[in-house]
Amino acid sequence: MTSSAVAGQGDQTLADRAYQAISERLVTLGIRPGEPVNDERIAAELGFGRTPVREALKRLETERLIVAYPRRGTFATEVQIADLGHISEVRQQLEPLAASLAAERATERDRAGLGELLTRLDSESQAGAGGGADLIRLDMAVHRALYATTYNPYLQDTLIRYDNLATRIWCLFIDRLPGLAGHVREHGPLLRAVIDGDPQKAAALAAGHVEGFEAAIRGII
Structure with a gap:
């Protein structure tokens, strides 16, 4: 490690x-x-x-x-909305695991880096950043940082793959999804739980985030 x-x-x-x-x-x-x-x-x-x-x-x-x-x-590849359920099934199991492991394994340097990301999250999501594309990139940066902090390269690679597929679906409907900044801002408590070393809370927040994402997409299709 x-x-x-x-x-x-x-x-x-x-x-x-x-x-x-x-x-x-x-x-x-x-x-x-x-x-x-x-x-x-x-x-x-x-x-x-x-x-x-x-x-x-x-x-x-x-x-x-x-x-x-x-x-x-x-x-x-085409974006297949029919794949949403399959993608969510995987993410609902692995995103909480990753958040829990990150909370357990984060080093002091990791916590400092996640703290900087939390500050950026608060600032850019409140201001709306430069638009939807910038908020999407910020969302991806948060996910990548959490995955890396698990120190499990196999889990990290798997989650990046499924987060990419989920994000493509999100981008396809970005103009119809309300509250994009609020969705990205949900990562704030998750980052804080990881920084504080609270694996149970981090896992619960990650699970809720995945469920909320799927519900938001299904609400408009």
């Missing part, structure tokens, strides 16, 4: 960085569902070679964010 959940970020490969950049575009619908994904164009836009981009795309295909068809090309 390292001394901080943020340790090792400087060791990222170009493929890791390409994955993060392309993943964010896919999740926030910067690349729309069904849109072609051209490795050469993306490599030029990101300033990377085609090899790390291709490696990133292979990973994104296993995560169901893109799909490749022989002789047709590669495309962003």
